[in-house]
Amino acid sequence: MADRPASGQTPAALLLGWYDRHRRVLPWRALPGETPDPYRVWLSEIMLQQTTVQAVGGYFRDFVSRWPTVGELAAAPIEEVMRAWAGLGYYSRARNLHRCAGIVAGDHAGRFPAEEAALRALPGIGAYTAAAIAAIAFDRRAVVVDGNVERVVSRLFRVEQALPAAKPAIRALADGLTPDGRPGDFAQAMMDLGATVCTPRRPACGSCPLAAPCQARAAGDAEGFPRKTPRAGRPVRTGVTFVAIRADGAVLVRTRPPKGLLGGLVETPGTAWHAGPPPAEPLAEVPLPAAWEVLDPPVRHVFTHFPLDLAVWRAHVPKGTPAPPGHRWLPAAEIGAEAFSTLHRKVLRLALG
Numbered sequence: 001m002a003d004r005p006a007s008g009q010t011p012a013a014l015l016l017g018w019y020d021r022h023r024r025v026l027p028w029r030a031l032p033g034e035t036p037d038p039y040r041v042w043l044s045e046i047m048l049q050q051t052t053v054q055a056v057g058g059y060f061r062d063f064v065s066r067w068p069t070v071g072e073l074a075a076a077p078i079e080e081v082m083r084a085w086a087g088l089g090y091y092s093r094a095r096n097l098h099r100c101a102g103i104v105a106g107d108h109a110g111r112f113p114a115e116e117a118a119l120r121a122l123p124g125i126g127a128y129t130a131a132a133i134a135a136i137a138f139d140r141r142a143v144v145v146d147g148n149v150e151r152v153v154s155r156l157f158r159v160e161q162a163l164p165a166a167k168p169a170i171r172a173l174a175d176g177l178t179p180d181g182r183p184g185d186f187a188q189a190m191m192d193l194g195a196t197v198c199t200p201r202r203p204a205c206g207s208c209p210l211a212a213p214c215q216a217r218a219a220g221d222a223e224g225f226p227r228k229t230p231r232a233g234r235p236v237r238t239g240v241t242f243v244a245i246r247a248d249g250a251v252l253v254r255t256r257p258p259k260g261l262l263g264g265l266v267e268t269p270g271t272a273w274h275a276g277p278p279p280a281e282p283l284a285e286v287p288l289p290a291a292w293e294v295l296d297p298p299v300r301h302v303f304t305h306f307p308l309d310l311a312v313w314r315a316h317v318p319k320g321t322p323a324p325p326g327h328r329w330l331p332a333a334e335i336g337a338e339a340f341s342t343l344h345r346k347v348l349r350l351a352l353g
């Protein structure tokens, strides 16, 4: 167990006292004394999956101003939701978000369920998100464990086992820390502590409310936790994308299949991506016959599981050029609002200047 400090306060009490003084003001977070809105809690938790608070802020404000309730989000066309999501990444989240909104609006009379099990039955809501919504939106006692919490707990108790094998042990320790009172504030306090004080590098142990019971700090090895199993190398994948520009500025695009990486998003056509050197015969795959030029350097983009080097080929074609089957011409004025991924925005920046 983490030692109790001389004050006799539990780690939860220390943390809640700190939270009352230092809580972050976030666009989706209820102010002290306000009742949290489950729609805003859910929306923010989905957006925050694999994404930073800084990146999410603008998207969150845009979504709640376009669709202030779950019913309005459910009634929006999926294409519009995908466009609003474009740039936030992990696009299956946007499709699940829309499906989930439809189920909550249709089957639950527009009200999110409060129990973790019922939340987990909804699209896009896994164990972590269900626990976070139950705790934050409904103040249910739930054990909320994300990367921040894993870091804090592994340091507090000096968990020697490496991640990911240590996850069950860390979860059990987090369960033991979670209080019956104010579980929602406790979950948010852990998140805030991990984000602002107990950071991956150079944690600010001197201003940490858990400094007294923290075992890693006492051992002078805070940064050494959590222990991690070294990751295997991730080979670079390569591919080619073709940017055909019509004389009126329109760009040739296609929509990716709804499932899979970048599913449902719009892109410039291209080859498949493979580990290893670029495709030997990309000319066989150009969408149109034209004088193609190769731009330099390729676009580098890092996905979670692999980095990609995407070569960009560009060609200018006359105004009457028809789009091949499965493609369409996107007018220049609509490029900014189209649902391109961050990768294809980089491609267009390079090709269009």
Ligand code: SF4
Binding pocket: 152, 155, 156, 197, 198, 199, 203, 204, 205, 206, 208, 209, 210, 211, 212, 214, 215, 216, 217, 222
């Ligand atoms: S004392 Fe340091 S290592 Fe321990 S929980 Fe606080 S910030 Fe993290």
